[in-house]
Amino acid sequence: AIDSETTAEKRDPLFSRIPRRDFMKAGAAAGAMGSLAGCTGLLSDDDDDLAAAGDVDSYVPPGEHDDYYAFLSGGHSGEIRVYGIPSMRQLMRIPVFGRESARGYGYDDRTSEMLEDAGGYSWGDTHHPRVSQTDNDYDGRWAFVNDKANGRMARIDLEYFETDAIVDIPNQQGTHGACCLLPDTKYVFGVGEFRVPMPNDGQDLDDPENYTSTIAAINPETMNVEWEVLVDGNMDNGDGSKQGRWFFATGYNSESATTESGMSASDTDWVKAFDVPAIEDAVEAGEYEEINGVPVVDGTRDSPLNSGDRPIVRYVDVAKSPHGVSVTPDNQYAIASGKLDPTATVIDIEQLAEVDDPNDAIVARPSLGMGPLHTAYDGRGHAYTTLFIDSQVVKWDIEEAVEAYPDDEPEDGDQESPAVVEKIDVHYNPGHLIAAESYTADPQGDWLISLNKLSKDRFLPVGPMHPENDQLIYIGDDEEGMKLVKDTPSYAEPHDASIVSADKLDPAKVYDPEDYDEEYIEPDASDIIREDGHVHVKMHSQRNEFGFQEVTVQEGDEVTFTVTNIEQTPDVLHSLAIPEHDVNIKLAPQETREVTFTADEPGVYWMYCAFFCSALHLEMRSRLIVEPA
Ligand code: CUK
Ligand code: CUA
Secondary structure (H helix, E strand, O other): OOOOOOOHHHHOOOOOOOOHHHHHHOHHHHHHHHHHOOOOOOOOOOHHHHHHHHHOOOOOOOOOOOOEEEEEEOEOOOEEEEEEEOOOEEEEEEEOOOOEOOOOEOOOHHHHHHHHHOOOOOOOOEOOOEEEEEOOEEEEEEEEEEEOOOOEEEEEEOOOOEEEEEEEOOOOEEEEEEEEOOOOOOOEEEEEEEOEOOOOOOOOOOOHHHOEEEEEEEOOOOOOEEEEEEEOOOOOOEEEOOOOOEEEEEOOOOOOOOOHHHHOOOOEEEEEEEEHHHHHHHHHOOOOEEEOOEEEEEOOOOOHHHOOOOOOEEEEEEEOOOOOEEEOOOOOEEEEEOOOOOEEEEEEHHHHHHOOOHHHHEEEOOEOOOOEEEEEEOOOOEEEEEEOOOOEEEEEEHHHHHHHOOOOOOOOOOOOOOOEEEEEEOOOOEEEEEEOOOOOOOOOOOEEEEEEOOOOOOOOOOOOOOOEEEEEEEOOOOOOOOEEEEEEEEOOOOOOEEEEEHHHOOOOOOOOHHHOOOOOOOHHHOEEEEEOOEEEEEEEEEOOEEOOOEEEEEOOEEEEEEEEEOOOOOOOOEEEEEOOOOEEEEEOOOOEEEEEEEEOOOEEEEEEOOOOOOOOOOOOEEEEEEEOO
């Protein structure tokens, strides 16, 4: 294998990076590059060798941009990370469910009120970042992500790359799966994993048979929960079909058990297929019970709404404790991974609408390997499934699996399907994997990231908590096969990701004050307003001063600072930090933030700017003088 970190082109600044597709076409250019790169043995005049070198060209030279954004969840760190692909450089972190001091997130009044209104928890557990789409393609507006810990869904504004809304989903605990109903992101679905009494108000505690879980349909514009559907068994991951009708959720506890052995007792569980228009009709017709302000529709197997011609939820039998489910780019199949079974179950979406027995819509069940968890797509008819136990990614041909079924059904369950194309080792124990634009109708088919739970010995040891390992794999060449390109240590714990072409996002470089309610404070509008124990300081900030050199308040005063960074120049950030008062707000160019605190200790406090903004950054400070009462 070629060591991607030491190839000549990576050291040679003249070797400009050319997208591989162009590289393959540009024979003359390739020849020129061969000579520029010098003789290293890695690049020869032989076209095949050049192509092989091109396969692993993931180098992004200093100053150049990546081809893709990847949004990775941060698990119980409660955040989202933004990587550039293929460099795997971490470009940004977006705090979502927890306070984060570099951004002042959860410190200014607006974001701390948002976190407070969303339940006031200090953390969350993000798993599934999904980017909004229009016409089955990324539209650059929002990303959504679940909070498995506290049953919430958050929205990230992709103009500013910041969390702008969080909804605390009623009747749902352990919101796990998260995804959009396509083609146009009509709903964001939150999938409840933990079965609880409904309502969970302490009246009915120890009757696990009657616990239920729900899916919640959230309006992406208002973040309002429009309706929920309760089901038998629990639910795990989910994915929406691309033509608006179906939403699929896996579940691993059809047993309604409360212990591990109980939850994995049965040989089969379900994929639940929610017929969204049929559910909307039921809501419209008033066939629901309102629980905690949300219309809740009964989607259990015995529900009258499941007995007619058009059941609202179809229960498809799948092998033991499935985990991931994802819809193919062409909207033809939903593929669920077996987790405790070596197979994936392929459900034909069109047939699902036609057959009487939903099990008749199963059109393939390839045996892939041990511990299949999640599946991504390259747009060329292949599926890529992580094998948690085998520590591999398996590439397989979807149509071949359909053709081979049911003759390929193994007697003993461990005979590999003829649809398997190849397997690649990953390091180690992958959870999700994600291919470029795999969640759209048109995946790019070049890069894939395997999000591995364990790194073991792959990096310098850093204590008993090891980094995880996000591995970049090139999948663009079906003949050469998958190529492992790089290891990227990551902090706990990415679950899922979405990879979006860079040209589909257009983030702002400075704030537009019109986008926020806060009052923009011009230099001549600086003011200190005092009334009844409350002091409101309005001031600007710019290199290298705040609007006031000193501000005097009385012990016990409640103090509000409204501060605007009046800079127009991108990347010149200021902040307002006040020692010993837990005050810390970030001020990007043209941004206004407000912060309120109580000045309860007499003394002198140097308010300062925490972003290194110029040579006089250290001098950018003012005194807060708190006089004894
Ligand atoms: S889950 Cu974590 S590896 Cu939350 Cu999609 Cu499968
Ligand atoms: Cu402003 Cu440092």
